Amino acid sequence: MTANKTLLFLPGDGIGPEVMNQVRRVIDWMDKRRSVTFNVREGLVGGAAYDAHGVAVSDEDMQQAMDADAVLLGAVGGPKWDNVAREHRPEAGLLRLRKEMDLFANLRPAMVFPPLVGASTLKPEIVSGLDIMIVRELTAGVYFGKPRGEETLPDGTQRGFDTQVYTDGEITRVADVAFDLARKRNNKVHSVEKANVMESGIFWRRIVTDHATAHYSDVELHHMYADNCAMQLVRWPKQFDVILTDNLFGDLLSDCAAMLTGSLGMLPSASLGAADESGRRRAMYEPVHGSAPDIAGQDQANPLATILSFSMMLRYSFDMAEDADLIDQAVSNVLDSGMRTADIMQDGMAKVSCSVMGEALVRQLEKLAA
Structure with missing residues (x-):
């Protein structure tokens, strides 16, 4: 087993905790089946942090983010905090993390998985292979x-x-x-x-x-x-x-x-800092989608963008391209099987919940790694 990699999970608000739970399933699978183990800590950000501490991210969790090998964030915000002072609104926590960790480069891929070509509002010939x-x-x-x-x-x-x-x-x-x-x-x-x-x-x-x-x-x-x-x-x-x-x-x-690509629920992102003398970069990974408070707690969210953000973490923070490729292929295979969450639902496909999508992804990982 390689040395523990310290991750800070910041689930945040709305659907953030739900989609982050599906990443935990992938990590649990990797701990058992791959030559790596993760030390996962959890903190608060956004509205959840404001409710607990009166600020959008506490000094303690900020320090945890600075010390971690990488940070994975769910989502922040919601109408509950619309009238909070600007410096304490959920988005202020996100901006503080980016600024103090000096995450100056945001990588946002826009890639169309072949099974989702029909989910885009553009013609297939325009987006196929994007x-x-x-x-x-x-x-x-x-x-x-x-x-x-x-x-x-x-x-x-x-x-x-x-x-x-x-x-x-x-x-x-x-x-x-x-x-x-x-x-x-x-x-x-x-x-x-x-x-x-x-x-x-x-x-x-x-x-x-x-x-x-x-x-x-x-x-x-x-x-x-x-x-x-x-x-x-x-x-x-x-x-x-x-x-x-x-x-x-x-x-x-x-x-x-x-x-x-058809849905914000499919898109990951990475925010990277400068490499130090050892080559280590501070980094934070998060899905592009928001907190979707209208469906929070209903097990309807699409977890794939967050899972793909974890894949980007493996690729850019830990130089684990083989494992990242495995997760990306598992996502493609699940979509190929016809499973869809509500945001990417198409005629003839099977509508599934957030948790069922996570279960299906782990099953695909098992098949691919066999």
């Missing part, structure tokens, strides 16, 4: 820039403002992640901004271009405005391999790309 990776800068830009706030002007007019700001170092380090990924894929990067109307967009384009010229001349680089990229994602998505973009546009474009 495999895009969006690399979003995650700890700078307009979500963190200062000054920000509200003010009353001398004439009595009220104004709200945020600041879009980047340094060259913040751009080049996330560009490194995108270009390195492209070298392992189809060797093509689209850098996306709004250089036509934003000074920060002009700066982003110049820094990416200079960095690519100096260090990645072997990678095909294209520049695209963010609004055009959104249009191209639904017009001809297979033109893209890796999309590199800032925090705001990455937030929007990754959700747009998500729906190409």
